[in-house]
Amino acid sequence: MMWEEANAGKWAAYLASLPSKFDTPMFWNEQDLAELKGTSVVEKLGKEDAERDYREKLLPVISSRKDLFPPHLIPFHYTLERYHIHGSRILSRSFCVEPAPSDASDEPSGTTQNHDDAMDVDVPSDSQSHPAATRVHDNDGDLSVDQDDEDEEEEDIVSMVPMADMLNARYGSENAKLFYGANELRMVTTKPIKAGEQIFNTYNDLPNAELLRRYGHVDYLSLPASLTQGSPNGSAALGNPGDVVELRADLVLTAANDRIYSTAAPPAQNVSAIAAESQRRIDWWLEMGGDDVFVLEPPSESLLPEDLVSLVRLLCDDDEWRKAQDKEKPPKAKKDKVVLEVTKQALLKRQALYEGSLEDDEALMNLSSDLPLNKKHATIVRAGEKRILRAILHQLELTIEALSQKGGMSNGEGSSRGKRKGMDDDDNGGKKARR
Numbered sequence: 001m002m003w004e005e006a007n008a009g010k011w012a013a014y015l016a017s018l019p020s021k022f023d024t025p026m027f028w029n030e031q032d033l034a035e036l037k038g039t040s041v042v043e044k045l046g047k048e049d050a051e052r053d054y055r056e057k058l059l060p061v062i063s064s065r066k067d068l069f070p071p072h073l074i075p076f077h078y079t080l081e082r083y084h085i086h087g088s089r090i091l092s093r094s095f096c097v098e099p100a101p102s103d104a105s106d107e108p109s110g111t112t113q114n115h116d117d118a119m120d121v122d123v124p125s126d127s128q129s130h131p132a133a134t135r136v137h138d139n140d141g142d143l144s145v146d147q148d149d150e151d152e153e154e155e156d157i158v159s160m161v162p163m164a165d166m167l168n169a170r171y172g173s174e175n176a177k178l179f180y181g182a183n184e185l186r187m188v189t190t191k192p193i194k195a196g197e198q199i200f201n202t203y204n205d206l207p208n209a210e211l212l213r214r215y216g217h218v219d220y221l222s223l224p225a226s227l228t229q230g231s232p233n234g235s236a237a238l239g240n241p242g243d244v245v246e247l248r249a250d251l252v253l254t255a256a257n258d259r260i261y262s263t264a265a266p267p268a269q270n271v272s273a274i275a276a277e278s279q280r281r282i283d284w285w286l287e288m289g290g291d292d293v294f295v296l297e298p299p300s301e302s303l304l305p306e307d308l309v310s311l312v313r314l315l316c317d318d319d320e321w322r323k324a325q326d327k328e329k330p331p332k333a334k335k336d337k338v339v340l341e342v343t344k345q346a347l348l349k350r351q352a353l354y355e356g357s358l359e360d361d362e363a364l365m366n367l368s369s370d371l372p373l374n375k376k377h378a379t380i381v382r383a384g385e386k387r388i389l390r391a392i393l394h395q396l397e398l399t400i401e402a403l404s405q406k407g408g409m410s411n412g413e414g415s416s417r418g419k420r421k422g423m424d425d426d427d428n429g430g431k432k433a434r435r
């Protein structure tokens with residue numbers, strides 16, 4: 001895209017129509033970025049990686065081909081600033097397009113490419129030279145073409161599709177989709193749209209953290225009642241119904257270790273031995289393809305992701321750990337009281353990563369509707385994540401309470417009851433260590 005812009009070729013009018021200013025956190029100052037503390041935006045921003053790629057990959061290529069990149073154009077068209085701008089244009093406007101079937105070239109189906117215009121260099125087949133494009137590819141949240149589910153994602157090509165990228169999106173509002181035609185891509189309405197109503201494509205109903213990181217806006221809509229559970233005043237809230245909270249496995253590990261330590265008898269109450277054993281288990285988990293981040297959705301019947309429950313059992317239950325190794329399969333996602341309590345502690349640790357409470361954020365939104373845009377967006381992202389955490393914690397507490405009231409029953413669905421060594425204080429008074 002930098003080369004196309006420098007050469008004012010056939011895409012010049014299209015490129016000139018794209019924005020050069022973005023509200024994405026990639027362009028925020030430190031003070032505004034601090035507002036995002038605790039949210040999943042921070043770790044995914046990738047600004048340093050992008051800038052390293054620019055210095056270590058792009059600049060050497062550019063300076064090695066003076067025939068393609070005349071040195072006098074570098075300060076105008078190939079600067080770090082232009083790199084970020086084009087990266088953001090790709091991140092906010094690209095589509096994943098399926099390549100033409102059995103086509104040896106890398107041309108996307110339905111798009112036309114004039115080879116006379118193409119660069120006289122090898123084009124990487126995965127189009128991932130800008131980390132932004134890599135993220136578009138990896139995170140499955142870019143504008144996608146309606147296609148057969150069986151298609152392998154690796155085969156898709158990150159592509160700019162002029163005109164199709166003019167549509168906005170809003171959670172649950174999609175009324176138009178991009179379809180493959182025989183020789184073109186077609187944006188087609190999928191519902192009747194009245195005059196004056198907006199035509200919305202979908203950005204896959206992403207959570208606000210991702211909308212902000214990729215597109216620079218957030219959704220601010222009515223939320224389901226499940227998200228106001230546990231709220232002090234039970235008031236209706238606004239936000240993005242597609243919001244999620246990401247919980248890193250290291251917080252789960254710490255919560256499990258704390259629990260094991262506090263319930264172990266003195267000889268086994270050895271912090272480093274407990275940490276080493278847990279590390280062994282989590283290494284096994286990762287080797288088996290387990291995730292190191294869990295995605296928590298607004299409370300539903302299942303309340304917790306199955307893989308999170310499975311990991312907690314693996315960490316906290318010796319029998320489950322042995323069985324898992326024998327079967328080469330992580331434990332089943334049974335929620336007993338230990339699982340719920342350890343998860344609750346992990347969620348409290350996750351909550352503590354934010355600055356301030358949900359009430360602080362809600363008050364900020366209510367009191368000052370004229371907050372500066374970045375601060376307003378960051379507050380909405382934070383509040384959305386905190387709201388989910390609060391609602392899940394509320395449900396967890398109710399479930400733990402209900403289990404406790406069942407005559408001191410501690411193991412809930414309890415097939416492992418009595419099998420554990422030392423992990424359940426109701427089993428053995430917390431006197432025995434798990435190992």
Ligand SMILES: C[S@@+](CC[C@H](N)C(=O)[O-])C[C@H]1O[C@@H](n2cnc3c(N)ncnc32)[C@H](O)[C@@H]1O
Pocket residue numbers: 019092093165166167168169170214215216217218
């Ligand atoms: C695919 S483009 C859509 C074209 C865009 N409307 C334009 O005029 O350039 C994505 C960009 O549109 C804007 N956008 C899309 N949906 C939005 C929404 N619901 N609210 C606010 N801005 C939105 C964001 O700036 C986003 O980066």
